[in-house]
Amino acid sequence: MHKMIGRTLLFILFVSVFAFPLLETGAATSTVYKVPVEDVVEKGLYAFLQRSFEEAEDAGAEAIILEINTPGGFTDAADQIAKLMDESSLRVIAYINNKAISAGAFIALYADEIYMSPTATMGAAQVIDSAGNAADVKAHSVWVADMITAAESHKREPKYAAAMAEPENNLPEYRAGVGKLLTLKADEAKKVGYSNGTVGSFDELLKETGLENAEIISTKETFAESIARFVTHPIVVPILLSIAGLGFVLELYSPGFGVPGSMAAISLVLFFYGHLVAGLAGYETIILFLIGAGLIVAEIFLPHGIAGVIGSLAIIGSIIMAGGNPMYMAISVLIAVAIAVIGMVIIMKFFGKKLHLLNKVVLMDTTDTESGYVSNVNRFELLGRIAKTATPLRPSGAIELDGERIDVVSEGSYIGKGISVIIVKVEGSRTVVRESKEKGENE
Template identity: 50%
Template sequence: MKRLRLMLFTTMILTSFFLSLVQTSANGGDGKVVFYIPVEQAVERGLLAFLERSIETAIEEGADHIVFEVNTPGGFVDAAGEIADLIGNVPIPTTAFVVKDALSAGAYISLYADEIVMVPGMAEIGAAQVIDGSGSAADDKAHSAWLAKMRNAAERNGRDPIYALAMADPEIDLPEYNAGTGKLLTLTASQAYEVGYADALAEDRAELLQYLDLENAVEREMEVSFAEKIARFVTHPIIIPILLSIGSLGLVLELYSPGFGIPGIMGITALMLYFFGHLVAGFAGFETMILFAAGIILLLIEIFMPGFGIFGILGIGAMIGSLILASYSTSHILVSILIAAAVTIAVSIIMFKYFGNRGPLRKLVLTEAITTAEGYVSNINREDIVGKAGEALTTLRPSGTALIDNERLDVVSEGGYIEQGKKVKVISASGSRIVVREHHAYNEE
């Protein structure tokens, strides 16, 4: 019995030792784990959502260091501000590894990493002037605020703020780097290293890890999922009004098409992409899609079962409310909705003017008319009595009653006054209107 216990104890010790060797080997001998997170394409809300997920995953899986591989032409200031705060609050060491471009907002968020390492001969950092939606330089207020942000970002890790300010303000003259006043500063990798904006230069990840003293660390890489790629595209501020315009136009054009066709599919697909992108990015929940669907149902009820406009108003309110709730920016989504509404109204007017009512609209609008020329009359024509004579049973002033061919009929005189008992003759009959005139020859007889 003692021998059996000894054997079991020895087996457990050896198994534990073997597992520790395997884990040590997997961890490169020192147990360090490095996560690579790409910061690519435009800086916008979709990138923010991806970085939030990636950083959370890295921390949960025990990362010792996070490397942000930067290659971006810049993007939107509001998203850049939140990404910078996110990177600046990571509880483990971080490095911005600029593999090519860290321009505009990319330069700003790179400055929030603990260290910046750049690829010599390839990487650049700078050109960070803030611009408005039309592509022009922002107003003085926005420009001043952005300069303050760039200064804080540089000073955060002890860098000389003059270079950060020159990246954002073309009036700052650093002739040895930006060729004089009027040009934004953009530093090459060697220039950035010279002025302290790059802590090191590295050709690749191997040299980077050597600089970070993590040569034996386990390397892991975060990748943008297919759903996140779609989300990054459809949550782009320029794409949102396009999607909403296509969505509303598709639904309106579907009213001109018999059955359910391409316009309806395009409209629904565009709107579903809007909600899907914001759902994946973490800005919206399924309740927004339910609210939008309820709005469509209310509109259909208003179209086919009119309710004095109540259902229509509620439907439009529900749809607009769902779009606002799903968006990351109330002001931006309101502008996008106005753009989509203007486009839809303009196209609808053109459709009404040049194509008329088609498709399901034909069921809602009466377009046919019943005319006499087509043989329609409100009453039966009494052409059989035209030319026949009779007697005025009442005075005609000018209407009254006459006895024509032994039949009492409502008649009207041709315009004159005809006394009771006078003889009359029918001169025309159209529907219920029977016109008579006094028949003098008959009266003389």
């Protein structure tokens, strides 16, 4: 009897020590990844989201919550992010805590569920070009179709997505008459089925989605990803390239390798490093750039300028290849080249005589008579002298004067050998004669 009571107590002790903690931990075995989608949508953001999705899938997460606050960005980057979301096997929830504008709205529409804070908005998704103007008809048509597809991907009414991208749609009840893009507030988005609910906080979102007991893992950008996002920003790219171009121009007249050259080198390193991390550039672009730089250096020692031209084209090509959007990168390169040319003109105008390396590339000095340079001695003492032709002049030939043989040309007519001529003009090494007709002129 005592043994049975003892065994019962041991069993209860085992359950209390081991079983209850197991039950306790089992209540929070699911994990949710919280991923910020902030600032401009570009390829650097895509690289960060791609890593976050891979980590969540490898960890067996129950869901990913994208906390969205973005004014939009590049459509090609948004396309890649949307594809990433669409192909993921995880539950993807978009939490718009402020704004999901343009490409941000496009990304949100690919989420399985959308929740918004009370002050959040989404919409205004008209595609614009690099100059800030409405894109051409073809690009605009493609983007409107993409917005409709995004809405239809999760069975949302497509006419509202179309109105976000097409100002000709008429939805006056949502402040979107003809000529205006649709932007939905939180209550409006819920009414039209573009939001699953309005929540006042992230904790409230977890309760609404049944994830209140999940372990929340917040992902953050690594230092490399932050650098990549910064240097792939549409405003930063032309600035970096302009600093690089102008820095190398300034370095042309600076002895040694100074501050301008260092700034240019750092700008290029940041440019290629950021685009490598973002997955836009490969090592082939760096190899092409180094080949181009080598050819430009070789141009200092080689004639004809062919190496310099090929090297310049190789560098421009490598920069364009490093970007995800060739047209945008070409515009950025043109801006950088224009700034470099302006800088070159200013330097040559105001500091031309002080140029250092540039003097080896561009001939800066003139050798004129006023500066004391002559290509040949002008023998003005020969003017008016009479001599005899040593050879026929056809019209060039030779004359003999005081035992000296001199190369001359006639004024155009043929003069035979042994004929008396008078020297009428001396221009450096060119001596002009004509046949002497007057008596007494012959020696």
